[in-house]
Amino acid sequence: MNIALLPGDGIGPEVIDQAVKVVKAIGQKFGHQISFKEAVVGAAAIDATGLPYPDSTHEIAAASDAVLFGAIGDPKYDNDPKAKVRPEQGLLLMRQKLGLFANVRPTFTFPSLVHKSPLKLDRVEGVDFVFFRELTGGVYFGEPRGRNEQGTKAFDTNVYSKEEITRLARMGFEAAQKRRKLLTCVDKANVMATSRLWRETVQELAPEYPDVKVEYEFVDAVAMRLIQWPKAYDVLITENLFGDILTDEASVISGSMGLMPSASLGTSIKLFEPIHGSYPQAAGKDIANPLATVLSAAMMFEYAFDLKEEAQLISDVVNQSLAEGYVTEDIADGGPSYKTSQVGDWLA
Amino acid sequence: MNIALLPGDGIGPEVIDQAVKVVKAIGQKFGHQISFKEAVVGAAAIDATGLPYPDSTHEIAAASDAVLFGAIGDPKYDNDPKAKVRPEQGLLLMRQKLGLFANVRPTFTFPSLVHKSPLKLDRVEGVDFVFFRELTGGVYFGEPRGRNEQGTKAFDTNVYSKEEITRLARMGFEAAQKRRKLLTCVDKANVMATSRLWRETVQELAPEYPDVKVEYEFVDAVAMRLIQWPKAYDVLITENLFGDILTDEASVISGSMGLMPSASLGTSIKLFEPIHGSYPQAAGKDIANPLATVLSAAMMFEYAFDLKEEAQLISDVVNQSLAEGYVTEDIADGGPSYKTSQVGDWLA
Ligand SMILES: CC(C)[C@H](C(=O)O)[C@@H](O)C(=O)O
Numbered sequence: 109m110n111i112a113l114l115p116g117d118g119i120g121p122e123v124i125d126q127a128v129k130v131v132k133a134i135g136q137k138f139g140h141q142i143s144f145k146e147a148v149v150g151a152a153a154i155d156a157t158g159l160p161y162p163d164s165t166h167e168i169a170a171a172s173d174a175v176l177f178g179a180i181g182d183p184k185y186d187n188d189p190k191a192k193v194r195p196e197q198g199l200l201l202m203r204q205k206l207g208l209f210a211n212v213r214p215t216f217t218f219p220s221l222v223h224k225s226p227l228k229l230d231r232v233e234g235v236d237f238v239f240f241r242e243l244t245g246g247v248y249f250g251e252p253r254g255r256n257e258q259g260t261k262a263f264d265t266n267v268y269s270k271e272e273i274t275r276l277a278r279m280g281f282e283a284a285q286k287r288r289k290l291l292t293c294v295d296k297a298n299v300m301a302t303s304r305l306w307r308e309t310v311q312e313l314a315p316e317y318p319d320v321k322v323e324y325e326f327v328d329a330v331a332m333r334l335i336q337w338p339k340a341y342d343v344l345i346t347e348n349l350f351g352d353i354l355t356d357e358a359s360v361i362s363g364s365m366g367l368m369p370s371a372s373l374g375t376s377i378k379l380f381e382p383i384h385g386s387y388p389q390a391a392g393k394d395i396a397n398p399l400a401t402v403l404s405a406a407m408m409f410e411y412a413f414d415l416k417e418e419a420q421l422i423s424d425v426v427n428q429s430l431a432e433g434y435v436t437e438d439i440a441d442g443g444p445s446y447k448t449s450q451v452g453d454w455l456a
Numbered sequence: 457m458n459i460a461l462l463p464g465d466g467i468g469p470e471v472i473d474q475a476v477k478v479v480k481a482i483g484q485k486f487g488h489q490i491s492f493k494e495a496v497v498g499a500a501a502i503d504a505t506g507l508p509y510p511d512s513t514h515e516i517a518a519a520s521d522a523v524l525f526g527a528i529g530d531p532k533y534d535n536d537p538k539a540k541v542r543p544e545q546g547l548l549l550m551r552q553k554l555g556l557f558a559n560v561r562p563t564f565t566f567p568s569l570v571h572k573s574p575l576k577l578d579r580v581e582g583v584d585f586v587f588f589r590e591l592t593g594g595v596y597f598g599e600p601r602g603r604n605e606q607g608t609k610a611f612d613t614n615v616y617s618k619e620e621i622t623r624l625a626r627m628g629f630e631a632a633q634k635r636r637k638l639l640t641c642v643d644k645a646n647v648m649a650t651s652r653l654w655r656e657t658v659q660e661l662a663p664e665y666p667d668v669k670v671e672y673e674f675v676d677a678v679a680m681r682l683i684q685w686p687k688a689y690d691v692l693i694t695e696n697l698f699g700d701i702l703t704d705e706a707s708v709i710s711g712s713m714g715l716m717p718s719a720s721l722g723t724s725i726k727l728f729e730p731i732h733g734s735y736p737q738a739a740g741k742d743i744a745n746p747l748a749t750v751l752s753a754a755m756m757f758e759y760a761f762d763l764k765e766e767a768q769l770i771s772d773v774v775n776q777s778l779a780e781g782y783v784t785e786d787i788a789d790g791g792p793s794y795k796t797s798q799v800g801d802w803l804a
């Protein structure tokens with residue numbers, strides 16, 4: 109197994125380190141040959157090469173069997189709207205060049221952490237849904253985009269083809285078939301032409317999945333219902349920008365934001381990453397929570413290598429660390445807490 | 457005072473009726489001459505005239521001193537992506553033709569209702585922020601939009617001019633000066649050209665309001681923080697689509713979604729409406745909660761006629777109805793409840 113490591117910025121390198129320890133331990137236990145190749149991305153890559161996703165990084169990622177990715181983002185670029193190169197461009201280029209069109213973001217709860225949710229217990233206990241966010245289309249990549257000559261007007265373009273919608277929607281339908289058989293198509297079909305194509309395409313596909321119940325909801329309604337009654341959802345499919353907003357909203361309801369993993373899937377390459385950001389304030393302090401990245405490694409064993417036992421073992425050991433309170437400060441509830449690296453060692 | 461009444465669809469007519477009772481009572485008590493003119497909009501207007509915002513309606517609204525608006529939307533149009541005329545087009549046309557560029561949506565809590573919030577008490581108690589959502593620009597009106605010839609590709613355009621951003625942002629700055637002096641500019645400047653123009657424009661205006669602290673946050677981060685720690689916010693400004701999603705998300709956190717009013721302001725016309733939708737399942741049953749519409753009438757006295765005492769009296773009587781439990785079923789908590797029309801009579 110050739111794994112590309114793209115730690116990125118902020119706490120990325122620290123949390124990736126812990127995932128690597130765990131992956132190595134799994135390799136030893138199960139007798140897998142695992143090799144790692146590291147490459148820069150994001151602000152780290154700009155600093156090193158001037159580009160946020162250099163060709164050398166792309167070659168390593170494209171040649172790998174799976175990519176483990178940390179986080180991207182550096183505040184020094186955020187408040188400079190005129191910066192020519194931004195770390196996030198690296199993330200977007202990476203998604204586009206690797207063809208990672210589906211971002212799979214589960215939201216589930218850990219019994220020992222559910223009390224940390226901002227929501228009341230009865231709303232959040234047992235929540236279990238998964239978003240399929242389209243990741244290589246929409247307003248993120250649509251052309252034209254930019255300014256008029258005087259710079260007084262700016263524009264972006266949102267574009268979707270039936271093909272792009274279909275391949276993402278099929279993933280959602282298939283996932284729903286293996287789960288509770290409810291698919292929610294999230295759009296803004298009362299306003300946007302792209303959304304109407306989404307809805308139309310999903311309506312055309314639905315008869316092929318007669319066992320799946322399909323619901324259509326507007327993005328603003330979903331933003332409400334995710335908080336009011338998140339248990340109502342099973343599988344949700346949506347376009348890139350709506351997915352960006354809603355998956356982040358969803359990530360805080362479980363009370364375990366620092367723990368949620370994600371997968372970005374394409375036709376060949378598969379990438380795994382924690383959903384949290386680069387958390388620059390914590391960078392280098394050995395205090396970041398590595399569990400989301402470790403669970404992303406578990407997703408990697410399952411989705412990239414079809415190794416369920418390995419994935420399950422990682423999941424189990426994460427649960428054990430939670431049960432025994434061998435955790436980082438952010439989830440220690442004032443009890444004893446451990447460093448990022450200590451948690452990684454313990455898990456490994 | 458010439459007030460245009462646009463009840464719209466679903467529960468719109470019922471809740472507008474109650475607001476009218478209250479406005480009339482205020483008129484009597486304070487000796488104001490108030491006249492009402494009613495007009496159709498939305499599905500009701502399509503049924504009556506074939507158009508969702510007919511000229512006859514526009515004339516009445518444009519000639520008024522203030523518009524009281526109910527709700528728009530009928531499910532018979534929702535799942536028909538090919539429908540040529542949709543009720544929502546009436547809403548959008550109305551906003552555009554009346555030049556209502558700023559949608560003002562406060563979120564605050566009622567002590568007697570805060571326990572109904574899906575959020576834990578410590579997160580939501582005392583929440584008090586207000587969104588200024590841009591309402592006549594962005595992807596809602598941008599051109600080109602539509603399909604390619606074969607219908608296999610759809611596109612929307614998001615456009616903003618510096619001018620549009622400036623007039624909305626100034627309203628936000630001024631509101632912040634009268635409140636807790638914190639302004640949050642919500643954008644997606646790490647991806648969208650329009651967002652970068654938003655951020656740049658707000659940065660340029662900031663020095664004119666030295667007493668206001670300005671923060672810039674990405675829309676996905678705000679979607680999270682609105683749930684995690686809503687008390688952090690004071691005044692938020694944002695573009696049309698982000699505002700649509702976030703104000704709806706915000707509306708459920710207070711526990712009093714059915715109670716939140718809003719104002720849509722332009723250079724001349726001012727419109728007031730509850731933020732809830734047309735709630736078609738409840739239409740005609742005399743069970744809808746009229747308080748958001750009644751509180752919108754309070755906002756009308758304040759924003760359109762600068763009559764603070766009248767506004768305060770309406771607010772007070774609403775609070776009294778809550779304290780005495782003279783409320784509709786949705787907020788009665790299993791206790792005695794009253795019909796929409798009974799609550800209206802009581803308030804009047
Ligand atoms: C950093 C940013 C460009 C990115 C996105 O908007 O996709 C992030 O928010 C995410 O969701 O991975």
Ligand SMILES: CC(C)[C@H](C(=O)O)[C@@H](O)C(=O)O
Nearest residue numbers: 298299328528529544547700
């Ligand atoms: C009905 C719809 C077009 C409208 C919008 O998206 O603006 C509604 O959601 C709102 O927020 O008033």
